[in-house]
Amino acid sequence: MKTDTGAIGVLGGVGPYAGLDLMRKIFDQTRANCDQDHLSVIQFSLSEHIIDRTRFLLGETDENPGEAIGEIMVRMAEAGATVIGVPCNTAHSPRIMDKAVAMLHEAAPQARFVHMIDAVIAFIRENLPEARTIGVLSTKGTFATGLYQDALSGAGFVPLFPDEAGRERVQQAISNTEYGIKAQSNPVRPEARAALLGEAEALTAKGADAVILGCTEIPLALTEPDLHGVPLLDATKVLARALILAFAPDRLKQGS
Template sequence: MHPEKLRPLPQKTIGVLGGMSNQATGEYYRLLNKQLNEILGGWDNGEIVIVSVNFGNIECFVRADRWEEARAYLSDKVDRLERAGADVVICVSNTMHRVVEPIMAERSIPFIHITDPTGAAIRKAGIAQAGLLGTMPVMNSIELRDRYRDRFGVEIIVPPEKDREIVDGIIFNELVRGDLRNESKQEYLRIVNNLRKRGAEAVILGCTEICLLISQGDLPDLPVFDTTELHVRAAVDMAHDRG
């Protein structure tokens, strides 16, 4: 017989900077609890604090390149996570790491950058070149490509401009609204296959809504690295003291 667990169960609180979008935030919440329950068993899952922002503000800031305003807006939300007792913070948006990373660099609370668990997984798989899908700011980010290359030895390949516009448009016009269309899936698969022809040995789902539309099952012979799932796993590991 297993010894009775101490109640309430001592746990670290995971702070989620969410709302970017609500679709991704819902997936994070589901996966965090699922993965923690697999570790803890029984009825146990996570202790989670979510501060969910208005995605309309985020969309406006991103579209108009108002990054300083975005930083001030999200800095206030991180303050709220800290006051709520979060022991570790994650941001559910690849795009908004552009401002959240410097915000968190000024804090003492641990922060898991979404790129790092993905880069580590790609390096562990022995992959040198990976295609990247995401919003336009993510796919155009030199800093992001440098992070993958300098920290993990992974060269990033992005679609040509016309296809980047398609990927971005599907995210903002469909996926953040939970609008999942087969024709959009086929466009993504076409774009991924073109990246593969250009030398990509894998594809990174570099937007936290893309996993709602395509997954490893759609590309059985090409490794798929889902930033959402890998980010959640890293948060669970830290919260459960597993590395």
């Protein structure tokens, strides 16, 4: 019988299909020949408890979703999660995530939090050493807080985003209540994919060496690995690999 060595914790519900997508990618990136070879994963998908991250960051509500995220991460740690990831780029804004991680470290100092944005930057440095200009598709909340701008600039890259109208098209592709991915994830509506594809192609035309799919709903729509030879970087897949590396490095599949 195997000794209990903990589990990877996936904080779902931000949105729900993003949590499922992260779990699938953890399984896909694990070296396994049978059921028993797969890593233990705990997912808590408690969407109703976590308010919209973009609304908070844009000042439309005073309720900080970091408190709910922190409470759920603590519950996952109590359930046995020793390495925890949150499949939501926007939630990694310091205004949200600093609160959540502080709650986790106070209540469960043995649990390790894997930071999605840091993992993406490390992935680019390792796998795309010649890249300089990095395009980003994200929510308006992520853009407004400068999350990727700061991370990319601090690492020596030049961040490139859609213009204001383009950012609105990306946001609508994610959150529109009629055709957005949060409302219709399986399958993604053609309108949402077309909007995201158009903005990604615009970034490649402006000279992006790679494009980060910087909202965990976007890889559900843009599943191709590249556009005209320009890599599309799936932040969810990057996080999956970083979680495996932190939890059981010998079980990580080779390659990216």
